[in-house]
Amino acid sequence: MERILIVTNSQKIKKHKKTALYVLLIYILMQISGRWLLLPFHMFIQKITGLSPEQAAPITQGWYIALSFAIALILSLILTSRDKDFWNVYQGKKETIPLTIVWGIVGFFLVFFGQMIGAVIEMTLFGVEGGSQNTADIVALAKGAPIAIVAIVVFGPILEEFVFRRVIFGSLVQTTNFWIAAIVSAIFFALIHFDFSHILLYTICGLIFAFLYHKTKRIWTSIIAHIMLNGFVTLVQFYAEPLQKFLEELEKMQ
Incomplete structure (x- = not known):
């Protein structure tokens, strides 16, 4: 009986590792697919819209x-649905759903204030000014194609939590400890955004997301916080210019 149990657990571990590897490969392929597919897709958009290359x-x-985020997320969901125990990283009882939502909301504020502290450190020690070029570029694309907002606010956070919190952090925390797993996953999370002047900010975000997952034992906690953060940043970026003009008009009226 004991031997059967050991073999079964070994099979489950192998299955989890395969699932994690496949999810990671899907994410990597999504990140590099633009090198081969973006140009043909660009030509297709030009053809059906009749726009110039610059406009398209x-x-x-x-x-x-x-589309790339949606496809990667769907494939990841299919893979993980076939491995029912994939999300059971932690032993013991998971946090209740209501408290998971509460922690997700609290997590958003933790990340927000963590970024504020990180921005002060970056400016004080390294002279790095606020504002992320990576975020600004993505939001600029969303203004050209509003469908991208869904990827920025929903698909992206879910997929990144799958990869960086479950695949990387979740795999490491089972064989090391929280801090090693959190730091490694947070650094990879920061590097993948290719905004090296603000690597500290992204690392702080990664650490807090890992804490939220670890605290509640539910990946949805960090997903909620991540979605709220991206939604807030996107909203601010979209309305920063009109808001600035509004404030300028108020000053003139005084």
Whole structure:
């Protein structure tokens, strides 16, 4: 009986590792697929819209981000649905759904204030000014193709939590400890955004997301916080210019 149990557990571990590897490969392929598919897709968009290359560029990139993230997420969901125990990283009782939602909302504020502290450190020690070029570029694409907002606010956070919190952090935390797993996964999370001047900010986000997952034993906690963060940042970026003009008009009226 004991031998059968050991063999069964070994098979489950192998299955989890395969699932994690496949999800990671899907994410990597999604990230590099633009090198081969973006140009043909751009030509297709030009053909059906009749726009110039410059006019079609933001539409092409926005739609490509949305479609690539959606496909990668669907494939990841299919893979993980076939491995029912894949999400059972932790032993013991998981946090209740209401408290998971509460922690997700609290997590958003933790990340928000964590970024504020990180921004102060970056400016004080390294002279790095606020504002992420990576975020600004993505939001600019969303203005050209609003469908990209769905990828930025929903598909992206879910997929990134699958990869960085479950695949990387979740795999490491089972064989090391929280801090090693959190730091390694947070660094990879920061690097994949290719915004090296703000690597500290992304690392802080990664650490807090890992804490939320670890605290509640539910991946949805970090997903909620991540979605709220991306939604807030996107909203601010979209309305920053009109808000600035509004404030300027108020100053003139005084």
